[in-house]
Amino acid sequence: MLIAATLAIFVAMILAIIxxxxxxxxxxxxxxxxxxxxxxxxLISILGFVMGRPExxxxxxxxxxxxxxxxxxxxxxxxxxQFKHTPKENESTKxxx
Amino acid sequence: MIDIVLLTLLVVIAIAIIRMxxxxxxxxxxxxxxxxxxxxxxxxxxxxxxxxxxxxxAGISTLLMLVVITMTGSKEKPTRHKPFSALFVVIITGGLxxxxxxxxxxxxxxxxxxxxxxxxxxxxxxxxxxGIPNIVTSVLASYRAFDTFGEVVVIFTAGIGVLTxxxxxxxxxxxxKIEAINDSMHQQHLVIRIxxxxxxxxxxxxxxxxxxxxxxxxxxxxQAGVIFASAIILYTMLFGLSTARKVINQTFVQIIAxxxxxxxxxxxxxxxxxxxxxxxxxxxxxxxITGQHLGILLIEWGVGCTVASVxxxxxxxxxxxxxxxxxxxxxxxxxxxxx
Amino acid sequence: xxxxITICSGFLLLVGSFLCISGxxxxxxxxxxxxxxxxxxxxxxxxxGMILVGLMILSTDLLVFxxxxxxxLLTLLIGPTTSHVLAxxxxxxxxxxxxxxxxxxxKEKENTSSIL
Numbered sequence: 001m002l003i004a005a006t007l008a009i010f011v012a013m014i015l016a017i018i019x020x021x022x023x024x025x026x027x028x029x030x031x032x033x034x035x036x037x038x039x040x041x042x043l044i045s046i047l048g049f050v051m052g053r054p055e056x057x058x059x060x061x062x063x064x065x066x067x068x069x070x071x072x073x074x075x076x077x078x079x080x081x082q083f084k085h086t087p088k089e090n091e092s093t094k095x096x097x
Numbered sequence: 098m099i100d101i102v103l104l105t106l107l108v109v110i111a112i113a114i115i116r117m118x119x120x121x122x123x124x125x126x127x128x129x130x131x132x133x134x135x136x137x138x139x140x141x142x143x144x145x146x147x148x149x150x151x152x153x154x155a156g157i158s159t160l161l162m163l164v165v166i167t168m169t170g171s172k173e174k175p176t177r178h179k180p181f182s183a184l185f186v187v188i189i190t191g192g193l194x195x196x197x198x199x200x201x202x203x204x205x206x207x208x209x210x211x212x213x214x215x216x217x218x219x220x221x222x223x224x225x226x227x228g229i230p231n232i233v234t235s236v237l238a239s240y241r242a243f244d245t246f247g248e249v250v251v252i253f254t255a256g257i258g259v260l261t262x263x264x265x266x267x268x269x270x271x272x273x274k275i276e277a278i279n280d281s282m283h284q285q286h287l288v289i290r291i292x293x294x295x296x297x298x299x300x301x302x303x304x305x306x307x308x309x310x311x312x313x314x315x316x317x318x319x320q321a322g323v324i325f326a327s328a329i330i331l332y333t334m335l336f337g338l339s340t341a342r343k344v345i346n347q348t349f350v351q352i353i354a355x356x357x358x359x360x361x362x363x364x365x366x367x368x369x370x371x372x373x374x375x376x377x378x379x380x381x382x383x384x385x386i387t388g389q390h391l392g393i394l395l396i397e398w399g400v401g402c403t404v405a406s407v408x409x410x411x412x413x414x415x416x417x418x419x420x421x422x423x424x425x426x427x428x429x430x431x432x433x434x435x436x
Numbered sequence: 437x438x439x440x441i442t443i444c445s446g447f448l449l450l451v452g453s454f455l456c457i458s459g460x461x462x463x464x465x466x467x468x469x470x471x472x473x474x475x476x477x478x479x480x481x482x483x484x485g486m487i488l489v490g491l492m493i494l495s496t497d498l499l500v501f502x503x504x505x506x507x508x509l510l511t512l513l514i515g516p517t518t519s520h521v522l523a524x525x526x527x528x529x530x531x532x533x534x535x536x537x538x539x540x541x542x543k544e545k546e547n548t549s550s551i552l
Contacts, residue, residue, distance in 0.1 A: 001446040005487060008453030010102060015460030017106065019472075020129060021113050027469050027526045029125045034518055035463065035476050037155075038511070039456065040132045042487055044139055044147075045507065049491060055314045056139060057503040058307065059148050062324060063135070064507060065300060066156035068514045069331050070128060072289065073160040075525040076334045077167045292517050 002050050006043065013039045030074055037067030103137045118173050124162045131155030144315040145233045152323040157408060160330065164415045168422055228386045229312040229393065237317065238393045242376040245396070246361055249403050253358050256407035260351070263414045265421045290335050300328035308401050312390075318397040322404025329409050338416050347413055350406045357403030364395050441493055448490030455483030468534040469526060477519035484511045 013036055020032035041060045048056030110130050117123045131154030138147035202209035219236055227235045237245055304324040311317035333341035365376040373380035378392030462475030488508045495501045 001442075001449055005449045005453045006099075008457050012456045012460040014106070015457075015464055017110065017129065019463050020126065025469060025531060026121060027522065027531060028472065029122055031469070031473055031476055031522060032463070033125050033128055034522070035459070035480060036129050036132060038480050038484055038515070040136055041507070041511070042456070042484055043136060045488065045491060045504070047136075047139055049494065051142065053142070053144070054495075054497065054500040054503075055144055057500065057507065058310075058315055059135070059139065059144065059151055060507055061303065061503065061510065062148060062307075062320070063132075063151045063155075064510050064514065065296075065303075065324070066152060066327065068296075068518065069327050070156055070159050071518050072293075072331065072521065073334055074125075074163060075521050077163050078525055078529060289517060289521050292513065296513070 002046055006046050006050065009039050009043050009046065013043070030071065034067065034071050037063065037070075041067070099140045100137070103133060103140060107133050107137070120166055120173055121163075124159060124166060127162070128155055128159040131158065145231075145317065145320075148315045148320050149323075152320050152327070156327055157323060157330075161411065161415060164412075164419055168419050226385075227389045227393075229390070231312055231314065233315075234311050234317055234393065234397075238396055239378060239389060242365075242378075242392075242396065245400070246365070246376070249358055249361055249400055252407050253354060253403055256351075256354055256410050259411045259414050263418050265414075265417055286335060293331055293335050297328050297332055300324065300331075304328065304405075308397065311397060312393065318400030319404055322401045323408060325401070325405040326408035326412070329405075330412050333412065333416065338413070338420055342413070345409070347410070350409050350413075354403050354406035354410065357399040357401070357406065360399035360402070361396050364392055364399075368392075445490040445493040448486050448493070452483045452486030452490060455479045455486065459483065469531060470523065470533050473519060473522060477515065481512060481515035484515070 016032045016036045016039065020029050020036070023029045023032060041064045044056050044060045044063065048054055048060075107130065110126055110133065114123050114126045114130070117126065131150060134154060135147045135151040138144075138150060206212075219232060219240065223232050223235045224230070227239050229235055304321045307316040307324060308318060308321035311321070329341075329345060332344075364378075364381075368377045368380055369375055371380040376392075378389045379385040381388035381391050456479065459476050459479030462479070463472050466472045466475055485508060488504055488511070492501055492504045492508075495504060
């Protein structure tokens with residue numbers, strides 16, 4: 001059962017990476033990294049049980065905290081002009097009306 | 098099986114990082130690369146390395162690179178020439194390096210000297226000579242303590258380098274302005290501030306746990322220092338740089354960085370004065386095992402202090418430089434709109 | 437007793453993995469950023485919670501159990517906060533939901549609320 005859960009989490013990680021590479025906007029990529037981080041926490045916890053070494057839970061705890069701090073850091077520094085989203089398609093819909 | 102999947106993902110991400118033109122996406126993918134490396138180390142049963150990689154490679158590196166990108170701009174400049182000569186030099190150098198390693202024994206072969214002489218000595222004798230269960234800590238802190246001393250001095254030098262090159266003269270902001278910034282940020286980031294106020298004491302406590310538990314499980318000075326610094330960085334990001342500078346005096350932090358290295362060196366000198374070699378812990382107390390425990394405790398404390406303070410100093414300087422740049426840009430905009 | 441423990445933890449692990457995979461599929465197939473974030477935020481936290489509770493039932497040592505409780509509490513606290521912060525930052529920086537009819541109303545709201 002644990003092996004099946006490990007495989008399921010791998011699949012979810014691969015899906016997150018695909019979104020991270022493709023994602024058109026910046027925020028899609030931030031979301032993909034965040035999801036990858038939570039899946040890594042789960043993967044390390046389950047691997048600790050599979051391999052019989054419960055010390056891995058320390059790594060899972062650190063990893064959850066670091067993931068949180070990284071996402072907050074990204075969003076805190078996103079108030080520069082480069083991150084402002086310029087809506088290009090809104091102009092065309094406005095002209096239609 | 099897990100190794101093959103993880104290594105394939107690492108190669109895919111590396112190729113994606115090279116091909117991306119948007120630097121911000123490259124930084125995010127580098128964060129994922131650090132996480133995948135940490136998982137790979139966990140799969141190879143190397144717990145301490147995975148710990149350090151998770152804390153440093155996926156957390157602090159991403160944050161510092163992001164601060165830099167917000168200052169420099171996030172589009173890569175288009176290359177104007179084909180780099181054939183550079184490729185040629187790299188291939189020649191890489192070829193020479195690979196030729197140099199052909200003499201070494203095969204990876205993992207059973208009759209290599211490292212498997213016959215050094216590793217069995219560490220594995221068999223570590224418990225009797227030093228007496229702590231974690232062999233990685235005993236190798237790092239006692240058998241190869243001089244190399245670890247070199248690492249701590251390198252980290253300290255990096256902190257000095259950043260201070261020399263990047264520090265900007267700070268104007269003393271008066272308290273009213275700091276209060277005003279604090280109030281506006283409180284409205285803007287209300288939820289996240291309350292959650293962080295609940296989390297930061299526990300992060301400090303966890304850092305202390307990792308520092309002292311390094312003898313029995315994964316942990317030690319480096320990881321604890323990074324976790325401690327990341328709690329302070331979280332506080333700085335959410336409450337503003339000026340408030341954080343009032344709470345945590347930067348001069349004090351710089352002194353702590355120097356004191357960490359001094360503590361490490363002093364342990365070595367005390368060993369010399371007691372009649373042993375430099376950094377030989379057996380002579381620190383009447384019982385050699387107690388001497389080893391005392392020595393390892395003191396030097397891990399020195400390592401933790403230095404790593405935490407250098408990370409905080411680097412972050413304060415990067416963020417201070419960014420605030421300075423934005424302040425200058427605001428003044429320029431005001432001037433150009435006034436004309 | 438052993439059979440009960442194995443079946444309970446197996447069931448919880450199964451439900452948790454199913455939720456995680458469905459969150460991943462939602463991330464790929466939903467049309468807009470806000471819908472994707474809803475999928476990831478909800479299924480991530482609940483799926484992680486179930487997997488961690490399933491592991492807690494399997495644990496033998498008190499220290500391991502305590503650490504798993506801490507990871508669970510941290511995940512429950514951090515997951516919704518991250519979704520909130522992401523959505524707020526995206527909206528504040530001008531990313532509008534797809535097919536939003538009241539574009540002028542959204543722009544007006546953004547211009548007046550510079551602090552929020």
